[in-house]
Amino acid sequence: MDKPKSGIRAALEYTGIPQSWLSARPRLPSRNWLIFIALTSSVLSYYTYDRHQARKIRASYIDRVKHFSEEPMKSSELPRKVTVYGAKWPGDEDHQRATRFFKKYVKPILVAAAIDYDIVAxxxxxxxxxxxxxxxxxxxxxxxxxDRPPASPINLPNKLSxxxxxxxELEGGIILVGRHTLKEYMAGLERGWSGGLEKVDREEHLAQELAADGTFDEVEEGKSPVGVVHDPEAEPIPTSSRLPPSRNTALLPPLVLSKSPSIPDATSEPLVVDSPPSTLPPQPPLLLVPFTNHIGFRYIPHMIWSFFNERDRVRAGAESAYALxxxxxxxxxxxxSLHSDDTLLQEARKSTESSTASGVQDSVQGGDLDFMLWSxxxxxxxxxxxxxxxxxKxxxxxxxxxxxxxxxxxxxxxxxxxxxxxxxxxSEVELRAERLAKESKWRAQEEGWNIVRPGTGVRWAEMFRGVLKVFKTPEEDGGSTEAGGV
Incomplete structure (x- = not known):
C-alpha cells in the first residue's frame, strides 16, 4: 500500500512539477564534481578573503590620517603638495604602469590626508x-x-613667489616609484648639479651631427643619365615637402648648418662657465615606493600569486603614503665605500649585456642606493x-x-x-626629418637603458651626502620590500 501523500506534495503535483523531482532523494555529487566544487570554492574564498583584507588595511590607514583633512585652513593657504615620478619600466609598452600603481595604492591615503600631488609624465x-x-x-x-622667471602680466593675489x-616644494616631497625611477632621478640630479650651465639643444646638436656624417651626400657618377644635363657637383634640387613650414635646422641642407667661426651669432647665448657647487641647497625629501613589474611567460606564476595577494601591495602603498x-x-x-664619479662612469661603461646574475650582486653600493636591488x-x-x-640596420x-x-x-x-x-x-627633406626623429628616439632609448641597466648602480656624488632626505617608513627595518610586486 502506497504511503499517503502529504498536503504539500499533493499541492506541488497539481502545479505541474514532475513526480520524479518530488520523489528524488538527495545524494552526494560524483567524485569529479566534488573536486571541482572544492577547488572553485577554495579559490573564490581566498580571493574574497584577500580583497576583504585589502579594503580593511586601506580603511585602517585612512582612519589614521583623515584628521589632517579636517584641520581648518586660511583662505590664503594652500594644501601640501608632492611631486610623483614614475619612470617607464624597461620592456613594458605601457609607460604609465608605475603611475597607475601610485594612483591605486598610494593616492587614496594622500587624498584622505588632503595632500595634493603632481604627476610628471x-x-x-x-x-x-x-x-x-x-x-x-x-x-x-x-x-x-x-635667467629670470617670466613675469606674469596679471598679478593674482594667491600667486606664490x-x-x-x-x-x-621642500615641505611637500618627491615620490619615486620603483628602483628604476630612483636610478633615473639620481642620474638626472647628478647630471644637473655636476654639469655646466649651458643650455644645449639636443635636437639641433643631433641634426648637425647627422648632417656631417655624409649619409645624404651625393655620389659622383661618371656619366649623367641620358636626356638629363646637370652638374654632378651641384646641390640636390629640393623637392616639395608635405611637412608644415618649420624652422627646424634638421630640415636644412648641411651647408646651411655650418657657420663661419669668424662671424659671431648675435642671437646666440654667451658661453656660461660655472663649476659645480661643493654643497647643494636644501632638497625635497624622497619617498621610495617599492614597485616591480613582471613581464614575460616565465613570470606567469608570479602574476597569479600577485593577483591573489592584493593586500600586500595595498599594505606597501599605504605604509609609504603614511610615512609621507x-x-x-x-x-x-x-x-x-665611496667611489669617484669617474670610477662609477667607467664601471657603467664596462658592464655589458652578457653580465650574469652575479652582476646584480656586484652592483651592491650600500645604504639606500641598494633599494630593491633584487628587482x-x-x-x-x-x-x-x-x-x-x-x-x-x-x-x-x-x-x-x-x-x-x-x-x-x-x-x-x-x-x-x-x-x-x-x-x-x-622627399629628401622628409627623409632628413624622418632620420632625425628615428635617431633621436634610438639614442634616447640607449641612453636611458645605460642608466637603468642591471649592474650599473645608482649614480651618487659626495655633494648629496647630508643634503638628501628620505621619509621614514613605519616598518623601515623589519618590512619586506617585495610586497610591492605587480
Whole structure:
C-alpha cells in the first residue's frame, strides 16, 4: 500500500512539477564534481578573503590620517603638495604602469590626508633623467641671475613667489616609484648639479651631427643619365615637402648648418662657465615606493600569486603614503665605500649585456642606493639594444634606394609609377626629418637603458651626502620590500 501523500506534495503535483523531482532523494555529487566544487570554492574564498583584507588595511590607514583633512585652513593657504615620478619600466609598452600603481595604492591615503600631488609624465627610458637635469640647470641659472622667471602680466593675489614656491616644494616631497625611477632621478640630479650651465639643444646638436656624417651626400657618377644635363657637383634640387613650414635646422641642407667661426651669432647665448657647487641647497625629501613589474611567460606564476595577494601591495602603498603624511625624515644613506664619479662612469661603461646574475650582486653600493636591488633581475631580460640595432640596420639598408628615388623624381629623371602616384614617396627633406626623429628616439632609448641597466648602480656624488632626505617608513627595518610586486 502506497504511503499517503502529504498536503504539500499533493499541492506541488497539481502545479505541474514532475513526480520524479518530488520523489528524488538527495545524494552526494560524483567524485569529479566534488573536486571541482572544492577547488572553485577554495579559490573564490581566498580571493574574497584577500580583497576583504585589502579594503580593511586601506580603511585602517585612512582612519589614521583623515584628521589632517579636517584641520581648518586660511583662505590664503594652500594644501601640501608632492611631486610623483614614475619612470617607464624597461620592456613594458605601457609607460604609465608605475603611475597607475601610485594612483591605486598610494593616492587614496594622500587624498584622505588632503595632500595634493603632481604627476610628471614620462614616455620612454631616460625622459625622467633629462627632465630632472633640465630642472636643476634652470634652478642654478635662476639662482645666479643668468635667467629670470617670466613675469606674469596679471598679478593674482594667491600667486606664490619663487621663494614661496620653493618652500612649498621642500615641505611637500618627491615620490619615486620603483628602483628604476630612483636610478633615473639620481642620474638626472647628478647630471644637473655636476654639469655646466649651458643650455644645449639636443635636437639641433643631433641634426648637425647627422648632417656631417655624409649619409645624404651625393655620389659622383661618371656619366649623367641620358636626356638629363646637370652638374654632378651641384646641390640636390629640393623637392616639395608635405611637412608644415618649420624652422627646424634638421630640415636644412648641411651647408646651411655650418657657420663661419669668424662671424659671431648675435642671437646666440654667451658661453656660461660655472663649476659645480661643493654643497647643494636644501632638497625635497624622497619617498621610495617599492614597485616591480613582471613581464614575460616565465613570470606567469608570479602574476597569479600577485593577483591573489592584493593586500600586500595595498599594505606597501599605504605604509609609504603614511610615512609621507607623518613627515618624519632621515638622511639619505649613501654608499659605505665611496667611489669617484669617474670610477662609477667607467664601471657603467664596462658592464655589458652578457653580465650574469652575479652582476646584480656586484652592483651592491650600500645604504639606500641598494633599494630593491633584487628587482634588477626582472629588468635584465628586457634590453632594447638588440631591437634598436635591428631597426637601425633595417632602416639604413633601405635609405639609399629611397633617397635615390626622391632625387630622381625631384630632378625629373623619370616619371612616377602608378604605385608611387597612389603612395607618393618621401622627399629628401622628409627623409632628413624622418632620420632625425628615428635617431633621436634610438639614442634616447640607449641612453636611458645605460642608466637603468642591471649592474650599473645608482649614480651618487659626495655633494648629496647630508643634503638628501628620505621619509621614514613605519616598518623601515623589519618590512619586506617585495610586497610591492605587480
Amino acid at each position: 614620462t614616455r620612454q627610458l631616460g625622459d625622467l633623467t633629462r627632465h630632472v637635469a633640465s630642472s636643476v640647470v634652470n634652478q642654478r641659472r635662476n639662482a645666479l641671475g643668468i 619663487e621663494e614661496q614656491q620653493r618652500t612649498r 603624511v607623518m613627515g618624519q625624515t632621515r638622511d639619505f644613506r649613501g654608499p659605505d 634588477e633581475k626582472l629588468i635584465k631580460p628586457h634590453s632594447p639594444l638588440s631591437s634598436i640595432s635591428d631597426a637601425r 633595417s632602416y639604413y639598408s633601405t635609405l639609399p634606394s629611397r633617397l635615390a628615388t626622391a632625387r630622381q623624381l625631384a630632378r625629373g629623371e623619370r616619371e612616377m609609377t602608378k604605385e608611387e602616384e597612389k603612395n607618393p614617396p618621401a
